[in-house]
Amino acid sequence: MSGRKLRSGELENQVLEVLWAAGEPMTPGAVHEVVAADRALAYTTVMTILTRLWEKDELTRRKDGRAYAYEPVVGRDQRVAQRMRAVLGAAEDHTLALNAFADSLPDEQRAALRKALGSRGPQR
Structure with missing residues (x-):
């Protein structure tokens, strides 16, 4: 587990990398599972990053059950x-x-x- 705290931009890049690698829309829980695999990271932090990227029009989202599934707008x-x-x-x-x-x-x-x-x- 990494002891270094990541800046918001670094987390945004990691979240985008996870979404690009998946090649399909992902829920916050699925993104969190991948991003938090090697460090302690709160689910709410991943949710915040996804929401920020969506607000900046870098992600689209659609309802997936009770959550949203997110996907990058560009490659x-x-x-x-x-x-x-x-x-x-x-x-x-x-x-x-x-x-x-x-x-x-x-x-x-x-x-x-x-x-x-x-x-x-x-x-x-």
């Missing part, structure tokens, strides 16, 4: 892209931030980025 890669856009939006100079990001990448990732951008063609 893992789409969420990462959203977070990258949010971070870029916080930069004062987008070009400078993008160049610094590209310069920080290993050669293989930089080549993949160049290829992805090249496949998009010119933007209008």
Whole structure:
């Protein structure tokens, strides 16, 4: 069992990872069972995280008996892209931030980025 207390964002990421791995809607009890398998974590904490993610439109939910079953709105890669856009939006100079990001990448990732951008063609 881990002695380190997780921040809310870390718990959100863990909950999303559980939901992505499941590939189907899960109730809070089922999510709690997985997330709390290796640490003491209250059911209400998992419920709070699910509710917050739903309120932020990152999850959908539907009735499943007396509870709700939750499912991610977007996949893992789409969420990462959203977070990258949010971070870029916080930069004062987008070009400078993008160049610094590209310069920080290993050669293989930089080549993949160049290829992805090249496949998009010119933007209008």
